[in-house]
Amino acid sequence: xxxxxxxxxxxxxxxxxxxxxxxxxxxxxxxxxxxxxxxxxxxxxxxxxxxxxxxxxxxxxxxxxxxxxxxxxxxxxxxxxxxxxxxxxxxxxxxxxxxxxxxxxxxxxxxxxxxxxxxxxxxxxxxxxxxxxxxxxxxxxxxxxxxxxxxxxxxxxxxxxxxxxxxxxxxxxxxxxxxxxxxxxxxxxxxxxxxxxxxxxxxxxxxxxxxxxxxxxxxxxxxxxxxxxxxxxxxxxxxxxxxxxxxxxxx
Amino acid sequence: xxxxxxxxxxxxxxxxxxxxxxxxxxxxxxxxxxxxxxxxxxxxxxxxxxxxxxxxxxxxxxxxxxxxxxxxxxxxxxxxxxxxxxxxxxxxxxxxxxxxxxxxxxxxxxxxxxxxxxxxxxxxxxxxxxxxxxxxxxxxxxxxxxxxxxxxxxxxxxxxxxxxxxxxxxxxxxxxxxxxxxxxxxxxxxxxxxxxxxxxxxxxxxxxxxxxxxxxxxxxxxxxxxxxxxxxxxxxxxxxxxxxxxxxxxxxxxxxxxxxxxx
Numbered sequence: 001x002x003x004x005x006x007x008x009x010x011x012x013x014x015x016x017x018x019x020x021x022x023x024x025x026x027x028x029x030x031x032x033x034x035x036x037x038x039x040x041x042x043x044x045x046x047x048x049x050x051x052x053x054x055x056x057x058x059x060x061x062x063x064x065x066x067x068x069x070x071x072x073x074x075x076x077x078x079x080x081x082x083x084x085x086x087x088x089x090x091x092x093x094x095x096x097x098x099x100x101x102x103x104x105x106x107x108x109x110x111x112x113x114x115x116x117x118x119x120x121x122x123x124x125x126x127x128x129x130x131x132x133x134x135x136x137x138x139x140x141x142x143x144x145x146x147x148x149x150x151x152x153x154x155x156x157x158x159x160x161x162x163x164x165x166x167x168x169x170x171x172x173x174x175x176x177x178x179x180x181x182x183x184x185x186x187x188x189x190x191x192x193x194x195x196x197x198x199x200x201x202x203x204x205x206x207x208x209x210x211x212x213x214x215x216x217x218x219x220x221x222x223x224x225x226x227x228x229x230x231x232x233x234x235x236x237x238x239x240x241x242x243x244x245x246x247x248x249x250x251x
Numbered sequence: 252x253x254x255x256x257x258x259x260x261x262x263x264x265x266x267x268x269x270x271x272x273x274x275x276x277x278x279x280x281x282x283x284x285x286x287x288x289x290x291x292x293x294x295x296x297x298x299x300x301x302x303x304x305x306x307x308x309x310x311x312x313x314x315x316x317x318x319x320x321x322x323x324x325x326x327x328x329x330x331x332x333x334x335x336x337x338x339x340x341x342x343x344x345x346x347x348x349x350x351x352x353x354x355x356x357x358x359x360x361x362x363x364x365x366x367x368x369x370x371x372x373x374x375x376x377x378x379x380x381x382x383x384x385x386x387x388x389x390x391x392x393x394x395x396x397x398x399x400x401x402x403x404x405x406x407x408x409x410x411x412x413x414x415x416x417x418x419x420x421x422x423x424x425x426x427x428x429x430x431x432x433x434x435x436x437x438x439x440x441x442x443x444x445x446x447x448x449x450x451x452x453x454x455x456x457x458x459x460x461x462x463x464x465x466x467x468x469x470x471x472x473x474x475x476x477x478x479x480x481x482x483x484x485x486x487x488x489x490x491x492x493x494x495x496x497x498x499x500x501x502x503x504x505x506x507x508x509x510x511x512x513x514x
Contacts, residue, residue, distance in 0.1 A: 018349075089310060095361070
């Protein structure tokens with residue numbers, strides 16, 4: 001156990017340092033949600049959205065989940081590059097814990113995601129977002145759990161493909177419908193029944209709704225609780241599944 | 252009196268399932284390597300050299316057979332084997348943007364050295380492998396020969412008993428190849444490290460190896476000292492290893508395998 005922890009720390013340190021060295025990736029992941037915030041958010045100001053809060057309290061939680069969805073799902077990209085350079089193999093001949101090779105990277109992704117989330121919320125505040133600090137913290141917890149889940153799956157999948165060309169289309173074809181079906185841009189309360197029903201099968205929807213409830217300070221109406229349950233279940237399933245796949249792929 | 256071998260395999264085999272059926276890459280190999288020797292594992296492309304090496308370094312599970320590497324069972328105790336071997340892949344394996352010292356430190360930490368221990372060994376290896384002025388450069392800024400020396404330094408940081416080198420001089424210019432041969436000899440002499448290297452360069456095998464194992468079609472087809480093989484198969488100790496190789500495998504290595512070398 002202590003070797004797992006210290007190995008995870010070693011792996012985490014390597015990748016955190018790499019992230020800090022190329023700050024471009026931090027900005028890159030933020031691009032899309034920032035654009036929505038700046039160029040889409042203002043359109044919603046006078047539109048009835050059917051929720052409790054104002055337009056920013058509806059949009060920013062959605063953008064946080066979108067950020068988590070996209071930056072974590074593409075986490076595996078780096079591992080494909082490392083495989084091609086022989087770095088993965090070099091690590092695999094050392095006795096370093098196989099699990100730490102996954103967890104160290106996932107931890108780095110969580111830290112990166114939290115930093116991006118904080119920046120996104122600060123920009124939101126500049127645009128007019130007002131939300132309770134506790135609500136924002138709950139939102140960050142949801143985003144982190146989502147990030148850990150998706151990054152684990154992404155790494156496990158990346159271990160099984162050889163080129164970025166095989167990887168990117170799969171992620172895109174999962175992510176875009178997932179984003180649209182979880183009511184990230186507009187609440188699903190506006191949807192016709194069939195779409196609303198369909199979206200209940202997408203777990204990210206519950207995270208979006210939980211974060212929205214948290215952002216208006218409504219911690220007891222059930223959305224936050226359901227969101228937390230879904231987030232924890234998603235993380236438990238994804239991390240154990242991801243670990244298994246990652247190991248079997250020879251890591 | 253014979254010392255016990257540091258590496259033995261028994262009927263070690265590996266098959267791959269492909270769309271066109273089962274391919275037997277390695278068909279049951281029995282080898283023994285003595286401590287402190289430089290063993291050349293020689294064969295044409297596709298002979299099963301790399302597959303064997305990948306099994307011996309725990310990267311690939313054998314389909315059949317057993318092996319003991321540096322005193323530990325390959326299949327049951329891979330973690331203990333890993334702690335005692337070093338491996339340099341043909342392509343190396345460093346991140347272009349990482350500074351050399353960082354890569355070495357990370358490698359040391361993966362072998363569970365403390366930061367202080369690792370730092371000490373980095374200084375020592377940098378002196379030994381002529382990397383001293385390069386520690387703060389990015390890996391991408393190194394020349395081919397420097398990169399190879401870094402790869403070897405990475406593989407030596409935990410003082411392994413056996414060093415596995417996969418086609419170590421592929422892609423190097425003649426001067427760097429000669430330097431690397433000298434370095435490999437020096438590692439063996441100074442550290443008493445056993446060296447297990449694959450190559451398809453006949454001159455390299457001849458120049459460097461105490462003993463050769465020639466594989467073809469996934470099997471060991473001949474083994475012995477270069478002189479022994481030349482006498483046995485090539486007709487005389489003065490025979491070239493090329494003639495010997497053709498006599499053993501029934502064909503020559505590809506033309507581009509005979510790289511020009513300055514010696």
